[in-house]
Amino acid sequence: MAPAAVDYSLYLVTDSTPAILGDRDLVEVVEQALQGGVTIVQLREKTADTGELIKIGKALHEKCKQHGIPLLINDRVDVALAVGCEGVHVGQDDMNVATARQLLGPDKIIGATVSSIEEARIAVERGADYLGIGTLYATNTKKNTKDILGINGIRKILHYLGISEDEKTRNIKTVCIGGVNASNVQNVIYQLLAPSLSNPEPKSIDGVAVVSAIVGASDPSKASQNLHKLITSPPPFSSRTSSLNPPIWHDDNAAELDNIASTAITSLAAVRKHSPLSHNMTNLVVQNFAASVALAIGASPIMSNNGAEALDLANLGGGLVINMGTATPDALNNHRLAISAYNSVGGPIVLDPVGAGATSARRSALSFLLASGHFSLIKGNEREILSVARASGFTLSLPNEQQQKGVDSGDSLFTLEQKAYIVSRIAARERNIVLMTGATDVLSDGYRTCAIRNGHEYLGLITGSGCTLGTTLASYLAAAKKEGSDAFYAAVAGILHYEIAAERAASAPSVKGPGTFIPAFIDSLYHYGRDESEAPLSWLRSALKV
Ligand code: TPS
Known part of the structure; x- marks a missing residue:
């Protein structure tokens, strides 16, 4: 031979x-x-x-x-x-x-x-x-x-x-x-x-x-x-579209906007139809809020940090959010079990590498998680995504970079083009979707890249808004999987649901600041798309800032 x-x-x-x-x-x-x-x-x-x-x-x-x-x-x-x-x-x-x-x-x-x-x-x-x-x-x-x-x-x-x-x-x-x-x-x-x-x-x-x-x-x-x-x-988590659409950079691309708006409507309908399990492995601080958000968008929450029951939960067909908020060895071991459980059935996993760059323990926790399996979507602020880029093998050096403090993003380090480049390169390498959050969110699946400018500053002033965006995304991805539809558009739809609801809540007469914003936000997540049954496309089209 x-x-x-x-x-x-x-x-x-x-x-x-x-x-x-x-x-x-x-x-x-x-x-x-x-x-x-x-x-x-x-x-x-x-x-x-x-x-x-x-x-x-x-x-x-x-x-x-x-x-x-x-x-x-x-x-x-x-x-x-x-x-x-x-x-x-x-x-x-x-x-x-x-x-x-x-x-x-x-x-x-x-x-x-x-x-x-x-x-x-x-x-x-x-x-x-x-x-x-x-x-x-x-x-x-x-x-x-x-x-x-x-x-x-x-x-x-x-x-x-x-x-x-x-x-x-x-x-x-x-x-x-x-x-x-x-x-x-x-x-x-x-x-x-x-x-x-x-x-x-x-x-x-x-x-x-x-x-x-x-x-x-x-x-x-x-x-x-x-x-x-x-x-x-092909692995169960490989359900990506093979069509190589051009990048969605558009403020003026009417056809693409309509496409986004209509897939946002169908994705929302899929979440409400399937009411997928939203399995959160997250901080005690945000469990209550995350469960309320999951219910308001139409999903079924479960808060379980126990890796031993992850396979049973994964078999229910929902999505998992792993929040790295408490990166203790015990938590990481539970995360590893859950990752392999969801990977084995092809269930979507959202990774939220909270504060990933802040300490060396978190940096090694991130490497451990990335080596443990495949994530459908990784979301984080600029510095967290920068840590993901490094942990995934990119060498990036930025002259004005300071060490990350706490979990707040601070001032932006990048131009929009740089953000798009970073998220698309990580996504192409990890073969998933990467979302960099900020005043402008940038997400990519390595083939398509999209910037979203919806949202409200109050989201940055309440605890758990990042985590519960993860909850929302896992629910949208799980519903998309049940429908066999495009995960990238489902992620865009989840972000729009979350951020347009925040804009509406912030402008409600009852809202005086971040405190009164929280209940109004949960109401708004619940009402999103329900009150617009007459002309669903036109309201979404007018709210979109992509
Ligand atoms: C083709 N080697 C590296 S790790 C390992 C071995 C035998 C143990 C893996 O065991 N590449 C080839 N042949 C080799 N003998 C090596 C490398 C050396 P397990 O699969 O149980 O983890």
Whole structure:
């Protein structure tokens, strides 16, 4: 088999330690994995004698050949030669790739473990056919790994390879490894796919390599089959439109305004029709207010910070808001459980990285959350979104930036064009929607970017207005998912509902300031769109400030 023709998509690496294999026979476990659909196998035995290793290698090679799947041997070129299999995989402490190539010749497959750009550069230069990039996530299978790279670390190496002027470097095959399993594999691949437009990373990952998710599974065949299915089908959270509409920069684009107004009406109707669950993991300070807002817009609130019940709640088809207001280790653990629960059923998640740039604990909490799964929408003020940009791997340096104080946004650091650039680049990279709030809100899904100038200053003078915008957005996204409609327009519709209601409440005769604004705002959220049944489009059209 020519090295270039190899399918790296589901790469099995074996392990005979009792903690993973149990008392089962390795050859049988690999046979089951082959039946389940693994596409390449590596025999990795750190303790067996040479004779024993050759024996297992030959047995595995027979099985692999029956399935037309290549077998590689970890570290041992001599064993690969004795077995007559398709190649070797070498780690940083093993024989170097150039020597292995000399011994094995040009037709065998040689892979190398790399955890940095420099290691990747050297492995390609020495003639590797593919790179095993890791460690992605912390794993019990290999504790002595130098680096936990996370998605961003993998991206940096892919970026280096993808922009190279050398064709061999650009075309090198890659898999990532470390802690990959059924609960995160789709997210991993999704986040490491090169987007087709606004292409921040020019190179995609070619596959995932796993040890314990298959060898340690009670049914290795089913586990492989399931991983194979997850790898080859789009993740439930990928429901984005494929139409590449031009950016919505318009004060004067009447057709687009009508489109926004009419989708705002249908999105609102969908929220009221489905009354989706709005699951809030949020601060004690805002729970009461968030529940009232959810009820007023037509959703069904539940305030639960308990990760253990997140899967049951996710199965009810609603949306989740994660508010990073209290980023304690306990809270983060509950968040992680909830993220994987909602990701597993494709339920929308809104991340509100409150005060993300303010302390180093919050910065690491944000990185932890971003590494835990996929968010449908990330919303925050300028400084929070700036922290998201950094945590997502962008290097941004701004001359006049001060450290963030508290959770208030302070004066604007950016022009509108800069804001649009930042949100669209993060959205393209995270493959989601990013909203930067402020006097002008800017949101983008990486394809379309929109500025909204509705809202009222009183929103900045009450507690929890940011959090409850998150509540509103999660409800709109959940309703859009039930309808199968466009999440970006649903997010625009949610923002309009919230901000136009605020404008109306602020001008009510009873409102004298932020205190009296709160009850009027809840009334206004409730009445929004109900009193205008005669001409729904015209009232919205006149209220829009996009
Ligand atoms: C293709 N390696 C890095 S992490 C890890 C291993 C074996 C353990 C993953 O276990 N890339 C390739 N082959 C290798 N042997 C390595 C890297 C080294 P789990 O999936 O249980 O987390």
